[in-house]
Amino acid sequence: xxxxxxxxxxxxxxxxxxxxxxxxxxxxxxxxxxxxxxxxxxxxxxxxxxxxxxxxxxxxxxxxxxxxxxxxxxxxxxxxxxxxxxxxxxxxxxxxxxxxxxxxxxxxxxxxxxxxxxxxxxxxxxxxxxxxxxxxxxxxxxxxxxxxxxxxxxxxxxxxxxxxxxxxxxxxxxxxxxxxxxxxxxxxxxxxxxxxxxxxxxxxxxxxxxxxxxxxxxxxxxxxxxxxxxxxxxxxxxxxxxxxxxxxxxxxxxxxxxxxxxxxxxxxxxxxxxxxxxxxxxxxxxxxxxxxxxxxxxxxxxxxxxxxxxxx
Amino acid sequence: xxxxxxxxxxxxxxxxxxxxxxxxxxxxxxxxxxxxxxxxxxxxxxxxxxxxxxxxxxxxxxxxxxxxxxxxxxxxxxxxxxxxxxxxxxxxxxxxxxxxxxxxxxxxxxxxxxxxxxxxxxxxxxxxxxxxxxxxxxxxxxxxxxxxxxxxxxxxxxxxxxxxxxxxxxxxxxxxxxxxxxxxxxxxxxxxxxxxxxxxxxxxxxxxxxxxxxxxxxxxxxxxxxxxxxxxxxxxxxxxxxxxxxxxxxxxxxxxxxxxxxxxxxxxxxxxxxxxxxxxxxxxxxxxxxxxxxxxxxxxxxxxxxxxxxxxxxxxxxxxxxxxxxxxxxxxxxxxxxxxxxxxxxxxxxxxxxxxxxxxxxxxxxxxxxxxxxxxxxxxxxxxxxxxxxxxxxxxxxxxxxxxxxxxxxxxxxxxxxxxxxxxxxxxxxxxxxxxxxxxxxxxxxxxxxxxxxxxxxxxxxxxxxxxxxxxxxxxxxxxxxxxxxxxxxxxxxxxxxxxxxxxxxxxxxx
Numbered sequence: 001x002x003x004x005x006x007x008x009x010x011x012x013x014x015x016x017x018x019x020x021x022x023x024x025x026x027x028x029x030x031x032x033x034x035x036x037x038x039x040x041x042x043x044x045x046x047x048x049x050x051x052x053x054x055x056x057x058x059x060x061x062x063x064x065x066x067x068x069x070x071x072x073x074x075x076x077x078x079x080x081x082x083x084x085x086x087x088x089x090x091x092x093x094x095x096x097x098x099x100x101x102x103x104x105x106x107x108x109x110x111x112x113x114x115x116x117x118x119x120x121x122x123x124x125x126x127x128x129x130x131x132x133x134x135x136x137x138x139x140x141x142x143x144x145x146x147x148x149x150x151x152x153x154x155x156x157x158x159x160x161x162x163x164x165x166x167x168x169x170x171x172x173x174x175x176x177x178x179x180x181x182x183x184x185x186x187x188x189x190x191x192x193x194x195x196x197x198x199x200x201x202x203x204x205x206x207x208x209x210x211x212x213x214x215x216x217x218x219x220x221x222x223x224x225x226x227x228x229x230x231x232x233x234x235x236x237x238x239x240x241x242x243x244x245x246x247x248x249x250x251x252x253x254x255x256x257x258x259x260x261x262x263x264x265x266x267x268x269x270x271x272x273x274x275x276x277x278x279x280x281x282x283x284x285x286x287x288x289x290x291x292x293x294x295x296x297x298x299x300x301x302x303x304x305x306x307x308x309x310x311x312x
Numbered sequence: 313x314x315x316x317x318x319x320x321x322x323x324x325x326x327x328x329x330x331x332x333x334x335x336x337x338x339x340x341x342x343x344x345x346x347x348x349x350x351x352x353x354x355x356x357x358x359x360x361x362x363x364x365x366x367x368x369x370x371x372x373x374x375x376x377x378x379x380x381x382x383x384x385x386x387x388x389x390x391x392x393x394x395x396x397x398x399x400x401x402x403x404x405x406x407x408x409x410x411x412x413x414x415x416x417x418x419x420x421x422x423x424x425x426x427x428x429x430x431x432x433x434x435x436x437x438x439x440x441x442x443x444x445x446x447x448x449x450x451x452x453x454x455x456x457x458x459x460x461x462x463x464x465x466x467x468x469x470x471x472x473x474x475x476x477x478x479x480x481x482x483x484x485x486x487x488x489x490x491x492x493x494x495x496x497x498x499x500x501x502x503x504x505x506x507x508x509x510x511x512x513x514x515x516x517x518x519x520x521x522x523x524x525x526x527x528x529x530x531x532x533x534x535x536x537x538x539x540x541x542x543x544x545x546x547x548x549x550x551x552x553x554x555x556x557x558x559x560x561x562x563x564x565x566x567x568x569x570x571x572x573x574x575x576x577x578x579x580x581x582x583x584x585x586x587x588x589x590x591x592x593x594x595x596x597x598x599x600x601x602x603x604x605x606x607x608x609x610x611x612x613x614x615x616x617x618x619x620x621x622x623x624x625x626x627x628x629x630x631x632x633x634x635x636x637x638x639x640x641x642x643x644x645x646x647x648x649x650x651x652x653x654x655x656x657x658x659x660x661x662x663x664x665x666x667x668x669x670x671x672x673x674x675x676x677x678x679x680x681x682x683x684x685x686x687x688x689x690x691x692x693x694x695x696x697x698x699x700x701x702x703x704x705x706x707x708x709x710x711x712x713x714x715x716x717x718x719x720x721x722x723x724x725x726x727x728x729x730x731x732x733x734x735x736x737x738x739x740x741x742x743x744x745x746x747x748x749x750x751x752x753x754x755x756x757x758x759x760x761x762x763x764x765x766x767x768x769x770x771x772x773x774x775x776x777x778x779x780x781x782x783x784x785x786x787x788x789x790x791x792x793x794x795x796x797x798x799x800x801x802x803x804x805x806x807x808x809x810x811x812x813x814x815x816x817x818x819x820x821x822x823x
Contacts, residue, residue, distance in 0.1 A: 166567070166569050166590040172591075219803065226764070227764045227765045230764060234757045234758070243590055243602075245510065245600065247747075247750055249360070249361055250358060251361065252355075259351065259354075262350070263343075263344075263347050266347070269336060269340050269343065270340055276337075299354070
């Protein structure tokens with residue numbers, strides 16, 4: 001690849017990442033407006049019953065829509081936020097893919113690339129889950145951490161693309177890191193629902209789904225991500241055996257991956273222990289996510305680890 | 313809440329203790345403890361992975377260093393308190409899952425429980441279909457069987473017949489497989505710890521190595537491992553290739569390590585050539601040879617006061633930073649007086665006020681050595697073994713300092729001789745390791761992931777179909793059918809399953 005082409009690819013990748021950040025910011029505004037508007041609205045049950053009344057009264061479709069918007073003022077802005085989130089995800093996907101094309105390998109060879117891929121992972125988990133149930137209310141709480149991740153990536157962690165150090169030249173890089181990205185993305189979404197379950201119904205947060213519902217959703221997403229995280233750890237161990245001559249050596253990254261695993265194992269146990277099912281379990285889920293963050297940022301930046309690679 | 317006080321009798325107390333230990337709440341607390349006690353292992357340098365940093369830490373903090381050392385903060389994962397937590401956790405685990413084995417075994421062999429009296433109370437569907445009750449029951453039964461439900465047919469005292477079905481036993485099977493796999497992983501780790509071994513060796517280009525204990529620079533094995541049973545092989549490091557990034561912001565980052573090795577094994581006629589890279593170890597029987605590091609060995613020729621060559625060798629220098637500023641020691645016991653040198657090898661030389669002489673790029677672009685010479689007694693005769701990387705200058709006097717480029721010779725002061733820097737070689741360091749427990753640990757890990765997925769994604773559900781009294785409607789006769797179902801786990805239901813059964817029974821015209 002000649003020099004001009006590679007510079008163009010690099011610029012294009014960065015531009016797509018920036019564009020997705022701008023769109024994500026607009027999505028956050030939309031979700032915030034929706035959230036603020038939703039505060040004044042009547043309870044969801046009332047809305048649905050009134051909606052049934054409107055629909056059964058035989059009025060025209062146009063009128064029904066106006067009625068619904070009045071009843072549920074945050075609805076339209078939430079839909080806008082949702083569309084913007086889809087658009088931002090598409091932009092970010094292009095940015096990540098271009099980065100991979102530029103580097104000629106999977107786009108997670110350093111912390112910058114890992115961060116933009118993780119941001120994509122969070123959005124992907126959220127959007128895929130959204131196809132199965134209405135998660136518009138969650139949008140605000142997923143897009144904010146995603147934008148923060150991207151913000152960190154482009155400011156603190158940015159590195160020029162380069163070839164991999166020999167230790168990373170392995171197909172296990174694809175498998176191990178991909179599993180970590182998806183597992184981490186799902187843990188992030190789970191931390192959002194767990195956090196919301198703690199404040200649902202209080203003060204500003206009366207329009208959120210009820211606490212039990214949020215706890216159930218947290219359980220579902222963590223039950224999804226825990227086996228993936230387990231797989232990521234095992235894949236990492238297989239790779240470590242091949243590269244460093246031992247499958248487990250308590251390197252700080254390994255240690256924190258293990259700590260994260262143990263905390264989420266505790267979460268799953270708490271969910272079937274009397275007296276721990278509810279708030280306590282949600283707190284554990286958040287603590288587990290914090291351990292994941294320590295592993296993700298802390299170990300690379302503050303601790304001398306075998307996983308501290310080029311460009312942070 | 314364990315408000316119950318322990319009973320007074322000893323047996324009762326032990327039983328109480330066992331129940332406490334195997335309770336879910338104890339497991340939870342032990343899991344938290346395990347997470348917490350792991351944290352210092354990531355913060356403090358650990359003896360197992362970085363013994364030099366540990367010594368440095370203790371030296372830097374003379375007050376806390378020894379205290380932390382004595383409570384095992386530099387060997388967290390081998391400390392008694394860490395072991396206590398995970399051993400308790402595994403006892404708790406065994407105590408929890410072993411009784412469940414029997415329960416699950418019986419559950420898998422027993423029939424689903426009979427249908428409850430009132431299905432409507434369970435939120436079931438009630439409807440009527442044409443046909444006889446027997447045909448409806450057979451229809452429902454066939455449908456459930458086809459969809460892998462475990463079924464039983466029965467009859468209530470009032471004459472209504474039912475099919476009871478249950479599904480999702482794999483959930484508990486998976487759960488048990490997962491927990492037993494964790495025990496297996498621990499066994500795998502233990503086997504590796506007891507029978508495994510690992511050794512390190514530095515080999516210069518052109519030099520050979522044969523797998524016997526004396527050839528290793530360092531070797532350590534488990535309690536039951538034996539240095540006598542090392543696999544028989546030898547190799548020669550034919551060449552070692554390294555490339556570094558030169559272009560962009562990551563200049564100096566390694567891009568390629570590649571050791572070309574000629575391996576000789578008894579029983580094989582010809583020696584074979586292998587390329588060993590970082591992610592591609594060489595496998596020999598139960599052992600693997602990993603490439604773990606590399607560096608430079610400056611070639612030096614030392615002549616004594618009479619001009620006799622007393623040393624002519626490439627001396628291994630150890631890299632101190634990413635740009636391979638390397639340090640090493642040269643000992644010349646055969647000259648009179650004995651000579652010793654402390655040296656710096658710089659692949660790409662630079663000097664600054666802050667750092668002194670140092671290297672600014674890892675590749676040999678502008679090579680030089682900085683040497684400090686001492687004369688006197690090396691202290692080798694006392695019988696105390698010395699590291700080849702340190703020079704004891706207690707009984708020596710310094711002769712001077714000099715920097716040399718390739719081909720230059722330094723005439724030592726006072727006619728003590730000379731030292732010539734003729735060039736350099738590369739060396740590679742290898743870790744040769746055998747871990748007989750790793751296959752078991754891998755298989756157990758795979759089983760654990762499978763079991764975990766089953767236990768999290770499969771739901772245990774029961775459904776019932778009940779056929780009541782005959783209803784007459786004109787010329788056709790039909791029966792009243794009730795279908796209901798439940799899921800065992802909270803947050804789940806059997807609505808979809810019930811709907812499927814209802815559709816099947818309604819959709820097919822039973823005549």
